[in-house]
Amino acid sequence: MPRPVQYNSKVKFEGIPEGYMGEGFMATNLEKVISLARKNSIWPLPFATSCCGIEFMATMASHYDIARFGSERVGFSPRQCDLLMVMGTIAKKMGPVLKQVYTQMAEPRWVIAVGACASSGGIFDSYSVLQGIDQVIPVDVYVPGCAPRPEAILDGLMRIQDLVNKEGLRRRHSEQYKELMNSYGIN
Numbered sequence: 498m499p500r501p502v503q504y505n506s507k508v509k510f511e512g513i514p515e516g517y518m519g520e521g522f523m524a525t526n527l528e529k530v531i532s533l534a535r536k537n538s539i540w541p542l543p544f545a546t547s548c549c550g551i552e553f554m555a556t557m558a559s560h561y562d563i564a565r566f567g568s569e570r571v572g573f574s575p576r577q578c579d580l581l582m583v584m585g586t587i588a589k590k591m592g593p594v595l596k597q598v599y600t601q602m603a604e605p606r607w608v609i610a611v612g613a614c615a616s617s618g619g620i621f622d623s624y625s626v627l628q629g630i631d632q633v634i635p636v637d638v639y640v641p642g643c644a645p646r647p648e649a650i651l652d653g654l655m656r657i658q659d660l661v662n663k664e665g666l667r668r669r670h671s672e673q674y675k676e677l678m679n680s681y682g683i684n
């Protein structure tokens with residue numbers, strides 16, 4: 498006698514995209530399917546320079562488990578990642594390096610500034626520290642805190658998932674996007 502399958506009512510399944518469904522088939526549009534796949538398989542590149550990086554390590558570990566969001570595949574080659582996570586104090590000397598890493602990432606790419614230092618320079622209002630990474634590259638989501646807790650980093654990742662899910666496939670070819678890149682001197 499097979500045992501009945503028991504589902505945990507607290508587990509939320511990813512919704513299927515809107516479309517037309519019948520017996521044995523489903524039709525939807527390509528954009529929705531691609532967004533769904535992208536959203537649930539974001540590969541982060543951690544650019545960690547100081548204490549916020551430790552919070553990210555906790556976010557990766559079993560208790561917070563970033564794998565629940567399909568993002569456990571962390572990469573250190575910009576060419577294979579689509580989410581740049583900048584964590585820590587970025588000195589002005591590091592600015593061009595950060596920009597180079599960003600430009601080596603393939604489109605579509607997204608950026609999170611994790612913590613006060615990456616977002617605004619934090620407590621280091623000094624001649625040597627970049628007062629926010631958005632001075633050198635465009636940022637999609639800012640995570641506040643010094644340091645932000647792992648829950649806040651996960652929340653930032655979920656905000657990125659929302660953006661990825663809603664982003665149209667043609668956005669990266671739009672004039673507004675080209676203007677944004679040009680404003681950072683990126684072609």
Ligand code: SF4
Binds near residue numbers: 549619
């Ligand atoms: S925001 Fe705070 S915890 Fe994060 S790198 Fe800066 S000083 Fe460290």
